[in-house]
Amino acid sequence: MKKADDNIITAKQSRFAAKVFNYGTIASVLIPFPLFIFWFGASMFAYAMYRHHPNPRVGFYTQRAAYIYYTLAGLLVPVLTFAPKEFFTEYWWALWGAAILGVVPLAIIQIIKVNKEEWTDIQINPNKN
Structure with a gap:
């Protein structure tokens, strides 16, 4: 038998769910191999x-x-495909730094916005089709 509380998504759960993608993006950019992939x-x-x-x-x-994340991933495909080998072997750190500077601040801003927003509990109806 289910309790009434089983059909409630708390504000805390919603707030965390709204930040998960940003956390993954930050981690994958800071530690690109193998996390980005x-x-x-x-x-x-x-x-x-x-x-x-x-x-x-x-x-x-x-x-x-x-x-934010898929823009970076989509940008890296042509850059790494058509750039000369020396670009990747000698300037990988510049590409990594640009990715960090472009993505991490935007993800942090989104996390701050999520934290500032007023979240409420959500009642879900398990019988709804």
């Missing part, structure tokens, strides 16, 4: 799960975080 796969699962969260604000913040 692993997070690329895991982020698809996280996006699918949290974008369709019962609290629409969680989906909003997840989508904003995904824009």
Whole structure:
């Protein structure tokens, strides 16, 4: 038998869910090998799960975080594909630094916005189709 509390998503749970994608993005940029590659796969699962969260604000913040991460991932593909070998071997640190400077502050700003927002408990209906 289920209790009534089993159908409630607390404000704390929603707040955490809204920040998960940003945490993964920050970790994957700070430790790019192998986390960037692993997070690329895991982020698809996280996006699918949290974008369709019962609290629409969680989906909003997840989508904003995904824009940041997938912009970086999409930018790296042509840069690393068409850049000469010397660029990657000699200037990898500059590329890494640019990624950190571009992504981490934006993700931190999103986390701060999530923390400042007023979150409420969400009642979910398990019988709803």
